[in-house]
Amino acid sequence: MPEVQDLSLSDLEERRRQILDHLGMTYDEIAAKAAARSLVGDEWAAWEALREIDFLRNG
Amino acid sequence: MSATPADLHQQVEEFGRETAGLLSATLPNLPVPPVRILVHENRSIILPADGKSLPLYAGGQHLADMKISIACEPDSSGKWLAVEESTYNLLALLDRTPVLRIHYMRNQGSRPSAHVHVHGHRGALSHLLSQAGHDSPHDMSSLHIPVGGSRYRPCLEDFIQFLICECKFDSKDGWKAHVEEGRERWRCRQAAAVTRDVPEEAARVLRELGYTVEAPNPVPQPRSIALRSW
Numbered sequence: 220m221p222e223v224q225d226l227s228l229s230d231l232e233e234r235r236r237q238i239l240d241h242l243g244m245t246y247d248e249i250a251a252k253a254a255a256r257s258l259v260g261d262e263w264a265a266w267e268a269l270r271e272i273d274f275l276r277n278g
Numbered sequence: 279m280s281a282t283p284a285d286l287h288q289q290v291e292e293f294g295r296e297t298a299g300l301l302s303a304t305l306p307n308l309p310v311p312p313v314r315i316l317v318h319e320n321r322s323i324i325l326p327a328d329g330k331s332l333p334l335y336a337g338g339q340h341l342a343d344m345k346i347s348i349a350c351e352p353d354s355s356g357k358w359l360a361v362e363e364s365t366y367n368l369l370a371l372l373d374r375t376p377v378l379r380i381h382y383m384r385n386q387g388s389r390p391s392a393h394v395h396v397h398g399h400r401g402a403l404s405h406l407l408s409q410a411g412h413d414s415p416h417d418m419s420s421l422h423i424p425v426g427g428s429r430y431r432p433c434l435e436d437f438i439q440f441l442i443c444e445c446k447f448d449s450k451d452g453w454k455a456h457v458e459e460g461r462e463r464w465r466c467r468q469a470a471a472v473t474r475d476v477p478e479e480a481a482r483v484l485r486e487l488g489y490t491v492e493a494p495n496p497v498p499q500p501r502s503i504a505l506r507s508w
Contacts, residue, residue: 220291220294220295220298220311221294221295221297221298221311221315221327222311222315223287223290223291223294223314223315223317224314224315224316224317225317225318226316226317227318228318231318256414256417256420258375259373260373260374260375261374263369263374263375263376264330264331264345264374267345267347267365268329268330271316271347271349274321274323274349274362274363275316275317275318275321275322275323276318277321
């Protein structure tokens with residue numbers, strides 16, 4: 220059975236902050252790189268993780 | 279009547295179990311369980327267990343990764359879980375970026391809701407896109423290659439069979455039966471959705487087959503948007 224993690228809004232915001240800190244970018248900066256199709260290396264996974272957080276937050 | 283949060287959690291847990299069972303039965307050396315589910319209020323996402331990717335092997339060697347992400351929320355009736363977005367990526371280990379992506383977004387706007395991105399290079403394609411005035415003629419991955427729309431899009435089973443049969447990644451004994459069983463389940467669900475889209479057409483076919491089908495009163499209106507959209 221897969222683990223189910225019920226996340227609060229503050230959990231999601233903390234995850235978002237950690238990803239951006241690790242990247243050393245603002246959300247707008249990585250979003251601009253994604254829009255320009257210039258993501259490299261781990262930025263791909265980070266951008267997808269940020270979009271997943273956005274999806275959950277915007278429910 | 280809308281489903282309760284508990285009903286929706288039950289549906290996503292069932293979907294997560296199906297996804298985990300399919301992956302575990304088809305691809306070797308995956309974590310156990312291979313996926314986890316993140317939930318916030320009535321939205322959920324099924325992801326690889328580490329949140330990032332799952333390993334793919336060829337001849338026992340870890341050669342690539344796959345990423346799956348299936349984002350769900352209640353459908354417009356509030357009763358059933360609907361996939362809002364799904365991503366099946368084949369990732370190169372070398373630079374940790376996608377080689378191929380099968381992507382679905384339920385409300386995609388002007389682009390095809392179900393599409394494939396190929397991250398490759400072909401001079402002739404760049405040339406013709408450039409001549410045609412495309413914004414990103416040198417980036418093949420900017421093309422959204424349509425693959426069947428919302429109802430007839432590829433399922434995870436198709437992606438797994440593609441990895442095993444076309445890309446030659448290692449598989450587990452008996453993988454094909456699990457893929458075919460899952461695909462049949464998926465296509466039956468999609469057939470049910472199409473029946474709800476065009477009930478009169480479904481009734482007509484059933485009558486041709488000898489069934490007795492009577493229309494309710496009032497007759498439900500067809501919802502052809504999913505069948506008309508690319």
